[in-house]
Amino acid sequence: QLQLQESGPGLVKPSETLSLTCSVSGGSISSSGYHWDWIRQPPGKGLEWIGSINYSGSTYYQPSLRSRVTVSVDTSKNQFSLKLGSVTAADTAVYYCARREGVWFPSWGQGTLVTVSS
């Protein structure tokens, strides 16, 4: 059974870079046909898609975040990562990693809360 687990700092200072890693078990991140995505949810608010990477390294980003976001993959560790630069309090959210099949997400991590504060 596929499992995804987010990890990274729970507190980031304003203007710094948020860095998270998603560890994948029960399946290979190199499998064709899947995308590996990041989604966030500010406290008490809805879901916002951040971006994705596929098995060949092609990336897609939310237009409003494109200038600050990088999603990358490390196939040797079966992990993919998120970097979000120049963070502000508005970037405080629960960050989820997920595997996308086609256009839907059947598999999600449990999520990790990242707070942006000095």
Added chain:
Amino acid sequence: SYEVIQPPSLSVSPGQTASITCSGDKLGEKYACWYQQKAGQPPVLVIYQDTKRPSGIPERFSGSNSGNTATLTISGTHAMDEADYYCQAWDSNTVVFGGGTKLTVL
């Protein structure tokens, strides 16, 4: 950019049918899917490709998508169905989520 709109809230009595709508320009020409999210948990996919139910999702959950509106229908709503529901579509290489609908069963 593409948007899909959901009503913020819906109330239904136990045993009744809940219909949650998701509206977007020519949404019927795209695939819609739906997620259920309970407090403190990640979303769970309940409908994909407009009408399909993943394994383990009860038959009382069904979906449709035509014109500008996708609909999630919960027939014979249970108290355990109280949750936030999000629709999601795909447009121009981006994932689009609706704002979510809080379903109250009372």
